[in-house]
Amino acid sequence: MxxxxxxxxxxHTTVIRLDRPDRMNSMAxxxxxxxxxxxxxxxxxxxxxxxxxxxxxRGFCSGADTRDLEPPPNIEGLTLTRIATRAMTVLADLxxxxxxxxxxxxxxxNGAAIGGGFCLTLGADIRLAAESAYFRAAGINNGxxxxxxxxxxxxxxxxxxxRAFEIMLSGRDVGAREAAEMGLVSRVVADDDxxxxxxxxxxxxxxxxxxxxxxxKRMMWAGLETSSLRAxxxxxxxxxxxxxxxxQNFEEAxxxxxxxxxxxxxx
Numbered sequence: 001m002x003x004x005x006x007x008x009x010x011x012h013t014t015v016i017r018l019d020r021p022d023r024m025n026s027m028a029x030x031x032x033x034x035x036x037x038x039x040x041x042x043x044x045x046x047x048x049x050x051x052x053x054x055x056x057x058r059g060f061c062s063g064a065d066t067r068d069l070e071p072p073p074n075i076e077g078l079t080l081t082r083i084a085t086r087a088m089t090v091l092a093d094l095x096x097x098x099x100x101x102x103x104x105x106x107x108x109x110n111g112a113a114i115g116g117g118f119c120l121t122l123g124a125d126i127r128l129a130a131e132s133a134y135f136r137a138a139g140i141n142n143g144x145x146x147x148x149x150x151x152x153x154x155x156x157x158x159x160x161x162x163r164a165f166e167i168m169l170s171g172r173d174v175g176a177r178e179a180a181e182m183g184l185v186s187r188v189v190a191d192d193d194x195x196x197x198x199x200x201x202x203x204x205x206x207x208x209x210x211x212x213x214x215x216x217k218r219m220m221w222a223g224l225e226t227s228s229l230r231a232x233x234x235x236x237x238x239x240x241x242x243x244x245x246x247x248q249n250f251e252e253a254x255x256x257x258x259x260x261x262x263x264x265x266x267x
Contacts (some may be wrong), residue, residue, distance in 0.1 A: 004034040005043065005056075013202040014048040014103075015195075021057025026065035027116045029072045032090060036097060043101040047212045050202035051101065054195065063115025063138050065152060091116060095123035095150045099221050102214040104205055108198040109133040109176075109185065115142075118254035119149035122158060126201070127185040129176040130194040135184065141171040159184050159226055198247055209249045209265035215239050 013213055016038050018025035025031065042048055055061055062205040072087040098105050098120075107124035113156035121127050137146040137155075146168035156164040158183045167174060176188045189197045219239055226232045244250055249265050256263035 001223075002034055004038045005040055006047070010051045010199055010203060012047060012206045013052060013199060014042050014050075015052045015054065015199075016042060018053075018061055021055075023065060024057065024060045024062035024112060025055040025117070028065040028090065029070050029090065030265040032094065035200070036090065036094060039094075039097040039101060042104070043097075049103055049213065051103045051105045052195075052198045053098075053105055053120075054198070054200060055110050057111070059112040059114075059117075060107075060109045060133065061114070061117025061120055063117045089119065092149060094120060095154070098123035102217070104213060104217050105226030106198050106201055108194050109196070110191070110194055112136075114138045116149055119151045119154075122151065122154040125220070127196055128194065128201070129179055129188050130191040131176055131183040132187075132191050133176040133179070133187055133188075135167075135179060137168045137171065137176040138191050141167065145158050146171070148230060163176055168176045185260075207231070207262060209247070209267055210245070211247065212243055212249065212266040215243060227254065 003018070003020045004265050005015075005019045007015045007017065009015060016035070018031060018035065020026070020031050021027075042051055072083065073088060074092050075083045104126065105124045106126045106128065107121045109121055109127060109129045111130065112134055113121050118135045121135070127230055137151060139148055140146040151168070155168065158164075159167075163182055169236045174182075174184070176185065179185045182186045189195075217234065219236060222235060223232050226235065247265075247267050249263075249267065252265055254264045
């Protein structure tokens with residue numbers, strides 16, 4: 001039975017749900033491999049223009065599973081060092097896979113986001129937190145480093161280096177309200193309202209041009225790795241010109257405003 005549920009509760013929005021609540025959706029390979037496959041399959045769904053990632057139960061994702069230590073798949077005949085490399089490769093590609101998806105990914109964080117689960121939230125484009133959500137860079141608590149799955153790159157860019165250093169070196173919990181204050185999440189909502197808030201946001205995004213949204217996502221991630229303002233402006237200018245000249249979206253937006261109706265972008 002799959003521990004990943006893929007649902008489409010509203011038009012053009014797909015929900016990917018981590019569904020192992022008895023282990024707080026920990027990062028066992030029998031959950032993470034199907035998750036990786038889910039990212040790939042949903043990315044190819046042309047009818048999906050927004051994605052919501054969430055978990056079942058009281059935890060979004062509790063990080064490494066310290067009880068059920070299942071090995072990664074397809075390791076027959078491999079030495080220990082090659083098994084370790086394969087295991088890390090499976091996990092390390094999760095965040096890049098989320099960024100490669102053309103659809104915006106909204107992470108609806110329904111509870112604990114610990115260790116690798118914390119990292120997973122940072123692969124999303126938008127983070128909404130339930131009041132019960134909290135975050136912990138747990139590698140440091142386990143005698144390891146707090147740097148894993150892109151956290152050392154993404155967290156300072158999300159909240160600034162001083163706060164990122166403090167969170168990663170202290171191993172303390174960051175509650176939902178504090179996370180919102182520092183910009184780690186966009187906003188906090190009541191636990192019972194979390195999915196509706198995520199789906200409503202997806203509906204709003206889906207009202208715009210799918211091409212415009214997809215390229216905005218791509219440019220935002222590229223911008224985080226761009227080394228200068230001049231390079232960013234060049235990338236933006238070519239992208240904006242491409243959409244302007246290859247669609248009638250701008251003209252449709254102007255007509256819709258004149259006629260007092262929502263635009264219908266055909267891209």
